Amino acid sequence: MNHRKLQDHQSLRTYRGTHRAALCLLAWFVVVLTVVTAHAQQVEIRIRHRVSGEDLRLDSGVYHNALGQHFRVERFRYYLSDFSWVSAQGQSTTDSASYLVDQEDTASMLLHPHLPAAQRLSALRFIIGVDSAHNCAGLQEGALDPVQGMFWAWNTGYIFLKLDGRSDQSRENGSLIEYHIGGFQWPNNCIREIALPFASELSVAQNDTLLIDVDVDLGALFDGAHRIDFHAMPSVTDATHATLIADNYAHMIRLRSVRVARRDTPHEKH
Amino acid sequence: MRSISLTLLALISILALLRSNDGEFHTGQGDTIHFAVPQGFPPPVYDVTKNEPTQAGFELGRRLFYDPLLSSDYLSSCSSCHQRFAAFAHIDHALSHGVLGKIGLRNVPALQNLAWKDAFMADGGIRHLDLQPIAPLTSPIEMNESLASVLSKLRRDTLYPRLFARAFGDSTISSSRMLKALSQFLLMLVSSNSRYDQMMRGEVQFTEQEQRGLQLFRERCASCHTEPLFSDNSYRNIHLAVDTALRDSGRARITTLHRDAYRFKVPSLRNVEWTYPYMHDGRFRTLRQVMDYYAHLDPNTLHDADDASLARTAGLSDEEEQLLIVFLKTLSDKQFLHDRRFDDPFRLR
Numbered sequence: 001m002n003h004r005k006l007q008d009h010q011s012l013r014t015y016r017g018t019h020r021a022a023l024c025l026l027a028w029f030v031v032v033l034t035v036v037t038a039h040a041q042q043v044e045i046r047i048r049h050r051v052s053g054e055d056l057r058l059d060s061g062v063y064h065n066a067l068g069q070h071f072r073v074e075r076f077r078y079y080l081s082d083f084s085w086v087s088a089q090g091q092s093t094t095d096s097a098s099y100l101v102d103q104e105d106t107a108s109m110l111l112h113p114h115l116p117a118a119q120r121l122s123a124l125r126f127i128i129g130v131d132s133a134h135n136c137a138g139l140q141e142g143a144l145d146p147v148q149g150m151f152w153a154w155n156t157g158y159i160f161l162k163l164d165g166r167s168d169q170s171r172e173n174g175s176l177i178e179y180h181i182g183g184f185q186w187p188n189n190c191i192r193e194i195a196l197p198f199a200s201e202l203s204v205a206q207n208d209t210l211l212i213d214v215d216v217d218l219g220a221l222f223d224g225a226h227r228i229d230f231h232a233m234p235s236v237t238d239a240t241h242a243t244l245i246a247d248n249y250a251h252m253i254r255l256r257s258v259r260v261a262r263r264d265t266p267h268e269k270h
Numbered sequence: 271m272r273s274i275s276l277t278l279l280a281l282i283s284i285l286a287l288l289r290s291n292d293g294e295f296h297t298g299q300g301d302t303i304h305f306a307v308p309q310g311f312p313p314p315v316y317d318v319t320k321n322e323p324t325q326a327g328f329e330l331g332r333r334l335f336y337d338p339l340l341s342s343d344y345l346s347s348c349s350s351c352h353q354r355f356a357a358f359a360h361i362d363h364a365l366s367h368g369v370l371g372k373i374g375l376r377n378v379p380a381l382q383n384l385a386w387k388d389a390f391m392a393d394g395g396i397r398h399l400d401l402q403p404i405a406p407l408t409s410p411i412e413m414n415e416s417l418a419s420v421l422s423k424l425r426r427d428t429l430y431p432r433l434f435a436r437a438f439g440d441s442t443i444s445s446s447r448m449l450k451a452l453s454q455f456l457l458m459l460v461s462s463n464s465r466y467d468q469m470m471r472g473e474v475q476f477t478e479q480e481q482r483g484l485q486l487f488r489e490r491c492a493s494c495h496t497e498p499l500f501s502d503n504s505y506r507n508i509h510l511a512v513d514t515a516l517r518d519s520g521r522a523r524i525t526t527l528h529r530d531a532y533r534f535k536v537p538s539l540r541n542v543e544w545t546y547p548y549m550h551d552g553r554f555r556t557l558r559q560v561m562d563y564y565a566h567l568d569p570n571t572l573h574d575a576d577d578a579s580l581a582r583t584a585g586l587s588d589e590e591e592q593l594l595i596v597f598l599k600t601l602s603d604k605q606f607l608h609d610r611r612f613d614d615p616f617r618l619r
Contacts, residue, residue, distance in 0.1 A: 138398035139446040146404055147417045147445045153405040155395040155524050188526055239526050 331455030364552025483597025
């Protein structure tokens, strides 16, 4: 091994690193200034997972599907992406990011998508899943890092939704039920568009926070367009029946409330 | 005093350069890593500007490629199945091998000119080179690992954090950095100096037999094995009898479409002399067997659009088969097969 050479490399790196750090700091200031001056309004989407009229409890909660078959949930996670806002000016995709919502991670159930400059808003739109561009884009980090375990390696693309649990009706080993749903290409496209219209138009001014409460009903996964029988279909982990579950999860999200929290004292002091 | 320290510094630098030849960090004198599009090749599919191979990135990728640390039993590396001297295919193994002696579904493909491929695996299920290594890493019948576990092994290693720092500026080890380094190594596996390439560049002349073989190849084979990469990147069903034990439906596993059943990606024929056995399941041991298969296809049983190309190979005479093999051997690239830059860094140490 060559320590001397490595040290030379490292001292060069440190020198370059100082410059890079200074540039990063400068860039950070520019970003902060832009955000403070242009987009002070914020959004907070609060997600609640519900099933059979109560809050989801992993492992301990026992629920039943429309056929009366009991089940427990051990893991529930999914992607929401491409948040956009409908306003009088039309619809604009303002945030092409993907958010991984995970019952085990309470922080992941608070979303802060980007909200464009103040305007009158009439609906929120997004997709369940990951759009085809992000499915084909190669390596990604953060929520879409393959290390998150929401990625298929042999048929590359994201798993949009994972529900793992158990049901006595299941014929699988350990009575497992597993629904790993994904696919962005015809005829197995599992991306579903969601629109949540507001009861009345809302105007969000600078320094306001738009608070949106959303309920996600797990029961809807197994009922609706297709009634899922845990005995006949205990697991869906490839494209074959994925669209059946996707057609169901298209109706799992409901808007509970939306309001604008106004802030009377602005940040700037003059 | 100052001149003494300068002399000392110079001496140390020379020593450092000499010591750097031990394979741990460098295998050659100075930087030898530069990705270039060979003369006559189309523009690459891979966007090299997003992950330009560097000496440090290439060496990190090469080390990862040869390191059995990446498998669950610490015994299998990428190079266990991808042998350098076989253009990174697996000589004499019909199907891939994995941890605990497990046997996979398909023949190990050669790794060469990967920057020009739009999808990977015989079924094209992998849509980006950077994502390709995740499949063998996480397959329970190959390296049987998880990305998270591989990353934590690398983070605990004494050397890897420093190698990541050299390649990427700091010692953070992430999935995207690991996979980008692997891609940098894989992108450099360019084969473009076979006798065929030298002939195309006007550096050598084919013998009469080679020339007749090329002519025949262009008439009979080139509609799928298109020059200069010797694959058109399409998926084709060449009517091989279905192996009832493997039940491999090929492209249909990815698309779920009936029309894609038993279609497999057209492989490149570069270095085909050394990538035996042949076909997606390695059923043919020799080029002669492959030629025989194509020669004896019955044109009356071929119907769909794929088959129009396939019908051209029917009825090859023994002499024609021999000429085609003579030509195929001109696709062997000794420079590529013997390139020291691609050698196992653990063996050199």
